[in-house]
Amino acid sequence: MAVRDIITVPDPHLKRVSRPVEAVDDALRALMDDMVETMYEANGIGLAAIQVGVDKRVIVMDLSDKRDKPCYFVNPVVTPLTEECKLHREGCLSIPDVYDDVERPERVEVAYLDYNGKVRKDIAEDLFAVCIQHEMDHLEGIVFIDHLSRLKRDRAVKKVQKLVRLRRASTATV
Numbered sequence: 001m002a003v004r005d006i007i008t009v010p011d012p013h014l015k016r017v018s019r020p021v022e023a024v025d026d027a028l029r030a031l032m033d034d035m036v037e038t039m040y041e042a043n044g045i046g047l048a049a050i051q052v053g054v055d056k057r058v059i060v061m062d063l064s065d066k067r068d069k070p071c072y073f074v075n076p077v078v079t080p081l082t083e084e085c086k087l088h089r090e091g092c093l094s095i096p097d098v099y100d101d102v103e104r105p106e107r108v109e110v111a112y113l114d115y116n117g118k119v120r121k122d123i124a125e126d127l128f129a130v131c132i133q134h135e136m137d138h139l140e141g142i143v144f145i146d147h148l149s150r151l152k153r154d155r156a157v158k159k160v161q162k163l164v165r166l167r168r169a170s171t172a173t174v
């Protein structure tokens, strides 16, 4: 297992539509293992493969307090179950230090293949619903700031670019 680099906006990979997975095999499980390790290291609750530069329809998530219950979603399909939407403050590992409210349906159904390629279906509410919809957006090349005004989006990208430049400068001689 290995921690991979997480790409940040405005990396054009984040705009790519990810491609369906053809088989849940050992190579895919190795990717999913790396994604979980990368997510834990970054203290995230979810991660889409495109955030490590891989354009496959794969998501990992862990909403447990002890960070010991990783979940895997391959080729997920999300269907809203309510018209009611809820505002939730979101963040993204590809947009560090930016947080804002996004409105999304509050209950959704998610159909997917699990770590072993088994077909599964869950009902998602609360943070699970927020997170799976945030991750599904990544598979479609959408990030949460795309749901904000253009002014907020432009500001967020500039802030991230500045942060990344500073980080590079401070780690260049390590």
Ligand code: GNR
Residues within 6 Å of the ligand: 043, 044, 045, 046, 047, 048, 051, 089, 090, 091, 092, 093, 094, 130, 131, 134, 135, 138
């Ligand atoms: O770690 C994350 N936290 C989070 C908080 C509120 C709404 C969505 C998320 S997902 C994010 C990790 C991430 O960037 N996943 O793509």
Ligand code: NI
Residues within 6 Å of the ligand: 091, 092, 093, 094, 134, 138
């Ligand atoms: Ni994200």
